[in-house]
Amino acid sequence: MPDATRSLVELVDDFSSILANDPGPLAPDRQEYVHNLHGAGVEDQVALLERQIRLTRGGQLYYFSGMRGTGKSTELKRLELMLNGRPNTRAYVVDALDYISDTHELDTLDLLLVVAAAFAHRLSQDDALGEPQLDQEGPLKRFSTWLQSDVEIQGATVAGIKVDFKRQQQSIIQRIRAFDLARQERVMAECQAFITDMADAVRQKWKIEKVVLMVDSLERLRGVGSGAAQMFERIVKVFYGDERRLRVRDVQMVFSVPPYLPYLTNVKAFVQLFMLASVRVCQPPDVARRQPRPEGLDALETLVTKRFADWQRVLSRDALHKLCIHSGGDLRQLLRRLLASTLEHAAFLPPERLPLQAGDEVIQTVLDAHRVDFEDLVVQAEYPLLKSIAERNALELPERSDLPVLAHFFDLRAVLNYRNGKDWLDINPLLWPLIDSWTPPAPHASPAAGSA
Structure with missing residues (x-):
């Protein structure tokens, strides 16, 4: 040849x-x-979102969306880099699908539990709070104990939480679905409190003011066959009907959401949405x-x-x-x-x-x-x-x-x-x-x- x-x-x-x-x-x-x-200046949705986070104090909720294939996960990495370049801010991206499957029958309690678990696991890494925090009395250790005692996830630890959630996904769903309404409300409030406590620990360690948690891949949730319509209804209820529960005190929260949400609901009246x-x-x-x-x-x-x-x-x-x-x-x-x-x-x-x-x-x-x-x-x-x-x-x-x-x-x-x-x-x-x-x-x- x-x-x-x-x-x-x-x-x-x-x-x-x-x-x-x-x-x-x-x-x-x-x-x-x-x-x-995707455009520069005011056409740059990530730059607009970064500016809004930079100007806002306390807790806030943002939705970040776009079609599959537009580069949302890549742009969230860019947002993380931009925010961590500021002296008073620490930002972390977590992937929800590291903990649940893309056909998980999501509800608000599931989501808050996954977010708290993902945040705890991310903070156990050296550039956040570090592994020593897993053994010391603090929010990560308290959260691990709470998962085993109150949510009854057998053997759950922050270090192995990805595997624990994936392995016990169905049993966890069945268990928390069986909680009465009062217990569900209490668990959701405790998840929010743990996220706040973890963010406070980040502030104390790094001597910063603002903590941003970005939750990726939720737009990839999908129903299969006859469950597609039910999945759609669940997602709309979580991100539109229950958006107030996704707000966490003193933490700036960014959730990736499906691109159909702003076209089918009035969500922009309640949450700032940035669409890629x-x-x-x-x-x-x-x-x-x-x-x-x-x-x-x-x-x-x-x-x-x-x-x-x-x-x-x-x-x-x-x-x-x-x-x-x-x-x-x-x-x-x-x-x-x-x-x-x-x-x-x-x-x-x-x-x-x-x-x-x-x-x-x-x-x-x-x-x-x-x-x-x-x-x-x-x-x-x-x-x-x-x-x-x-x-x-x-x-x-x-x-x-x-x-x-x-x-x-x-x-x-x-x-x-x-x-x-x-x-x-x-x-x-x-x-x-x-x-x-x-x-x-x-x-x-x-x-x-x-x-x-």
Whole structure:
């Protein structure tokens, strides 16, 4: 095999390997991180949230949201770094799904218990309170004793709490669901008090004023099958109906929440919400509907370049931008699906075929395959709602019974949200051909008056 050919084959394999080994949430100091991917200044939701936390004293509750694939976990790491760069603040990110599964039937008591446990485990690390606090009389030791005595989690310790929660998840649910109302109220209040006490210990050790706790991954909670509607109702009740219980004295709390929450509830009247949008690869609908937005395409090009600098030996710039547009600005759809599939094809092409051009049949084959996959995820009964969103770039639900359907759309990423000065919606570009060409059936004509 000639050296040039071997080099090109290895290049495609290297590119594929990078995409297959996704680094996950990125810290801002990582080479792959793209600054201002979602906008700068007042368009930067993380900068706005950081400013609000910085200006607010005492306890406060914030919600941070966005579609799956927009980079929320990465941006929470950035927020943590920004806050810890301030002399009077300590901020910590915990991942709720380290303690419960993504199908956990969440309620407010569960959430507060998980948050307290996650905070305790995080504080046992050396950059917080440290492991010695586990053996000394203090909030971490008291919390561990309380878990075993009051919540009756057998053998629970702060050091092993991730494993304990995962292993005993079902039995813990059954036990706390059996608590009477008064006991549930008491346990929730005790969870809040433990979080406050732990935060006070952080203040004393580090001689700081403000403690921020960020709880990630809650937007990934989902119901399965017939339990989907019930999960939706539980999430709405926790983050909308019970938001006051999520407030903790003297602690700034940030919860990741599902992206459908602000569209289906009046939650913004009670909680400050910061919403991460998909990368704006298209112009806003009132400017040039579904036309490419160069700044957004350039941002995604930068993202790809930071992961693999030699991508232009495999794809032309026009081909990459075509994939970017059809990703809808969704990072996962671009990197893990469209680009990864394109490279699978490229690995078996003759070298003279590369770099692939935008009009190459391989690009269209990849788009067609993923379009069919996406079309199979929606059913005809959902077409009218998708059509309405596509035409209005906004949400107008005809029936309250459609609420779980919309939540399902956001979970699938069949609907994406954007922000160009104002928030707007569109359906996923892979659904454009199907939904744009669909016309509602004509209503049945009523029998003529007087007919037999």
